[in-house]
Amino acid sequence: MLTVKDLKVAVEDKTILNGINLEVKPGEVHAIMGPNGSGKSTFANVIAGREDYEVESGSVLYKGEDLLEMEVDERALAGIFMAFQYPVEIPGVSTSNFLKSIVNANREARGLEAMNAMQMLKYIREKIELVGMDEKFLRRSLNEGFSGGEKKRSEMLQMALLEPSLAILDETDSGLDIDALRIVSEAVNKLRTQDRSFIIVTHYQRLLNYIEPDFVHVLYKGRIVKSGDKSLALELEDKGYDWIKEEVDAVAV
Amino acid sequence: MSTTVAQDRYAAEKQKFQELFDQTEAANQQSAHPLDEYRQRAMTLAGTLDFPTRRWEEYKYTSVNRILQPDYAIGQAQGMDAADIQAYLPEGMDAHLIVFVNGQLSDSLSQFAELPAGMHVMLLRDAMDSDRFGSIAREHMDRILKDQDDIFVALNAAFSQHSLFLYSEKNVACEKPVYILHLSTNAETPILNSHMNIAVAETGSEFAYIEGQFEKPGATGTYFNNIYNRVTIGANAHIHHYCLQQEGAEGFVINRVDAEQDRDSQFSNYTVDLGGRIVRNNLNTVHKGSNLTTNYYGVYFGKEQQHIDNHTFIDHAVPHCQSNELYKGIVTDSARGVFNGKVMVRKDAQKTNAFQQSSSLVLSNKAEMDSKPQLEIFADDVKCSHGATIGQLDESSVFYLRSRGLNDHQARAMLQHAFIAEVLEYFKHEQVRDFAEMLINQKFEQ
Numbered sequence: 001m002l003t004v005k006d007l008k009v010a011v012e013d014k015t016i017l018n019g020i021n022l023e024v025k026p027g028e029v030h031a032i033m034g035p036n037g038s039g040k041s042t043f044a045n046v047i048a049g050r051e052d053y054e055v056e057s058g059s060v061l062y063k064g065e066d067l068l069e070m071e072v073d074e075r076a077l078a079g080i081f082m083a084f085q086y087p088v089e090i091p092g093v094s095t096s097n098f099l100k101s102i103v104n105a106n107r108e109a110r111g112l113e114a115m116n117a118m119q120m121l122k123y124i125r126e127k128i129e130l131v132g133m134d135e136k137f138l139r140r141s142l143n144e145g146f147s148g149g150e151k152k153r154s155e156m157l158q159m160a161l162l163e164p165s166l167a168i169l170d171e172t173d174s175g176l177d178i179d180a181l182r183i184v185s186e187a188v189n190k191l192r193t194q195d196r197s198f199i200i201v202t203h204y205q206r207l208l209n210y211i212e213p214d215f216v217h218v219l220y221k222g223r224i225v226k227s228g229d230k231s232l233a234l235e236l237e238d239k240g241y242d243w244i245k246e247e248v249d250a251v252a253v
Numbered sequence: 254m255s256t257t258v259a260q261d262r263y264a265a266e267k268q269k270f271q272e273l274f275d276q277t278e279a280a281n282q283q284s285a286h287p288l289d290e291y292r293q294r295a296m297t298l299a300g301t302l303d304f305p306t307r308r309w310e311e312y313k314y315t316s317v318n319r320i321l322q323p324d325y326a327i328g329q330a331q332g333m334d335a336a337d338i339q340a341y342l343p344e345g346m347d348a349h350l351i352v353f354v355n356g357q358l359s360d361s362l363s364q365f366a367e368l369p370a371g372m373h374v375m376l377l378r379d380a381m382d383s384d385r386f387g388s389i390a391r392e393h394m395d396r397i398l399k400d401q402d403d404i405f406v407a408l409n410a411a412f413s414q415h416s417l418f419l420y421s422e423k424n425v426a427c428e429k430p431v432y433i434l435h436l437s438t439n440a441e442t443p444i445l446n447s448h449m450n451i452a453v454a455e456t457g458s459e460f461a462y463i464e465g466q467f468e469k470p471g472a473t474g475t476y477f478n479n480i481y482n483r484v485t486i487g488a489n490a491h492i493h494h495y496c497l498q499q500e501g502a503e504g505f506v507i508n509r510v511d512a513e514q515d516r517d518s519q520f521s522n523y524t525v526d527l528g529g530r531i532v533r534n535n536l537n538t539v540h541k542g543s544n545l546t547t548n549y550y551g552v553y554f555g556k557e558q559q560h561i562d563n564h565t566f567i568d569h570a571v572p573h574c575q576s577n578e579l580y581k582g583i584v585t586d587s588a589r590g591v592f593n594g595k596v597m598v599r600k601d602a603q604k605t606n607a608f609q610q611s612s613s614l615v616l617s618n619k620a621e622m623d624s625k626p627q628l629e630i631f632a633d634d635v636k637c638s639h640g641a642t643i644g645q646l647d648e649s650s651v652f653y654l655r656s657r658g659l660n661d662h663q664a665r666a667m668l669q670h671a672f673i674a675e676v677l678e679y680f681k682h683e684q685v686r687d688f689a690e691m692l693i694n695q696k697f698e699q
Binding site for chain 2: 048049050051071072073075076077082084087088090091092093098101102105106109141158162
């Protein structure tokens with residue numbers, strides 16, 4: 001699904017990612033953890049296609065294609081979905097119109113017929129139930145005035161509607177109360193299939209109590225310094241990040 | 254010598270209008286109808302007035318030179334059937350339709366007969382002939398020509414042969430809007446289309462009328478729509494006036510509305526201006542009684558070489574009146590937008606509540622926007638606010654939409670649409686709002 005090789009990325013001449021290697025196979029759930037400033041969000045944003053990063057070297061292959069050459073919308077249509085940490089508020093764009101547009105844009109890219117109004121309504125209702133959102137949000141402007149939890153739910157709704165091959169959740173759990181967290185994780189769990197992969201970027205282990213990852217990677221100073229299974233996450237929860245920092249920094253010295 | 258030259262800047266152009274008028278009159282075989290006397294008077298008046306130059310403060314950003322150059326002729330009647338106007342009658346548009354093609358009234362497509370009791374729409378010519386409306390119609394014509402200093406209004410009155418008279422009787426509410434559709438089609442010569450509406454709402458009455466000015470798709474002709482509206486809103490009455498413009502690449506428009514409101518009345522103007530080569534809208538309202546409300550809601554969207562100029566004026570002359578003005582627009586390519594919003598609050602107009610907001614997006618390096626709020630306040634106990642913004646699209650929003658699979662064009666169109674959709678929410682008649690939205694969407698997709 002996704003093969004990242006020796007990826008080095010800079011922002012304004014400062015190297016943030018310093019050689020990332022990662023292989024994500026279909027159906028796998030990878031958690032990427034790490035202390036603040038370790039490069040987690042940069043990694044997620046580079047995969048999603050944000051342009052304010054400079055790729056210095058390395059490669060990213062998605063389904064065999066050079067991902068770094070694809071525009072952000074091409075990536076989306078190819079099945080990559082990014083749930084943002086801070087979804088943008090867009091006044092004047094009604095949530096329902098937005099959802100209709102993106103569903104049909106993605107259907108078109110997959111060679112499917114556009115849905116008519118009735119089919120769309122049914123489809124959106126089905127997914128709205130899945131993420132436990134209130135239908136009244138459909139009439140509001142996209143993300144405008146939504147609480148933190150509502151924004152994250154709106155992201156999950158979009159993910160459910162677009163049925164991506166690879167979903168990246170960028171700190172979707174940060175700032176959520178336990179109920180909202182449960183809803184987000186349930187949505188992810190319901191969407192888990194043997195073909196669909198997830199990269200879950202998180203600062204806290206808590207989310208992984210609800211979403212069971214196949215792999216856990218620890219990012220520090222722009223590199224993956226430790227990988228393991230879910231028990232690694234528990235270890236981090238117990239001991240914090242300091243022991244890893246010490247381990248890595250000791251080697252560096 | 255040089256001053257003489259400046260004063261005669263458009264002498265040749267004025268002469269051409271005079272000649273065109275003389276030709277028209279010769280062909281008309283001079284009926285002795287009172288309207289024709291007014292038309293003669295108006296032409297004489299036009300001869301004494303000057304076309305505006307860019308030295309005039311009000312025309313600083315808009316030159317009429319290009320409008321005056323073509324050799325205009327009066328449009329000839331053209332056969333049209335219902336299929337030809339279908340695009341301008343979207344589903345759900347339920348209105349009393351009156352159709353003009355190249356300035357000529359299409360009898361077969363117009364529906365004068367189907368109006369409800371108490372609502373009258375007729376040719377001004379017929380109104381002048383009638384016992385009932387004759388004196389009102391003449392009075393309005395007299396007032397239009399008295400002290401008139403706008404040459405375009407004088408020319409309008411001289412050339413408009415099919416002026417309309419719209420009148421609602423006391424306490425009558427006309428549910429369906431009157432829809433005056435102006436279509437421009439190909440013609441052999443540049444066409445001058447002059448049209449006047451005199452709209453009068455008597456005490457306690459309410460009606461809506463829509464002016465649609467469109468070029469038929471595929472047409473490429475040069476034309477000049479010189480439109481004038483005189484709107485009189487009686488006590489406690491309400492007129493909704495919609496102005497929808499989508500002119501051709503060589504379509505010119507000078508449009509002027511003079512509204513006068515009596516006490517407790519409302520006047521709402523809704524303008525959707527999708528441009529032409531040069532479009533100049535002059536929207537003026539004078540307050541004659543207290544406790545009234547004036548609403549101006551405008552949307553404009555200029556592309557390519559289009560030039561769109563909205564000049565608005567609200568004259569708060571009496572106490573306890575309100576005005577709300579919201580204009581939003583987009584200019585891109587080499588288009589140019591102008592907004593000039595003048596609000597006068599005279600010394601006696603205490604407790605005035607005047608709000609004005611003008612926002613625009615300028616989306617290319619070559620596009621230009623000139624925005625000028627102009628508040629002149631002489632009363633001391635008033636609430637007046639204004640804001641003017643000129644900006645660009647928010648790139649993080651563009652990225653967000655693209656990250657969901659919309660391409661760059663779709664993402665920008667969606668955001669631009671959202672930007673001006675706010676104004677459409679104020680449109681009272683849902684069918685017009687939907688129609689306006691459709692027209693705007695079409696333009697985004699071009």
